[in-house]
Amino acid sequence: MSSFHGEYEATVDAKGRFLLPGGLKKQLPEGETRFILSRGFEKCLTLYPLKSWEQIIAKISQLNDFDPKVRQFRRQFLGGATEVELDSANRLLLPPTLKEFAGLAKDIVLAAAVDRFEIWDAGKYKQLFEDFSPEAFSDLAQQVMAENKI
Template sequence: MFLGTHEPKLDEKGRIILPAKFRDELANGLVMTRGQEHCVYVFSAREFETIHDTIRQAPVTSKQARDYMRVFLSGATAETPDKQHRVTIPSSLRQYAGLDRDLAVIGAGSRVEIWDAEAWQTYLAEQEAVFANTAEEVIPGLF
């Protein structure tokens, strides 16, 4: 499970050093793709296989499913961290997420999200008030 917020820097070659707490889960390979809210999603290779199996079950007759599948999978790239625990974020994903030097890498349970640090702070500031004031059940059975 991926938890917490980390603040690595993007190097001149478009690489980041994976946070120490995430390395074991991602050491055998990972998949990066476009995330919602213009971040980069990072899944362990094993988790991405599970997601792909679920996506494959979507009805081909659903335009919304086809559209989602195309955007999600066309941006995906498989990577393996090097010996220094670095991975390269492809330029297309860096551009999509507006990634510059300063990043926020957050644990989101089954995935990691990579955000531009400023974009993350803006998003978090907007969502914290909503989170604090939520008066209805958002996640069934939890809150």
């Protein structure tokens, strides 16, 4: 499994395309050109390299179909998931419905999230950090890391 890092700025053109930043492209496995783009848990999009997506789908396919929560989760998580591919100019196309969901306009940020990237409106992404104090981050880190025994 790949592990990504960094934050990358990009600009969405009038047709809804953006150039995959070079620093992000360098982190992808050789020849990786296909991705799954889906709604994020927050008002962002999530860009999964195909291999990362396949691992998630393998887990989801093992969930119990008879559990209504599983069915609702699948609808929410898989709804809108779209395969996108780099074009010859290393651009990705944002489907209009997903672009609208995340409120993406011209300036976006692609932020690493372990095995995927989140795509945020640049203003909303900046606001996330302005609204979160260092103390709140420290408290969150303590809670999350203690719960997961890392």
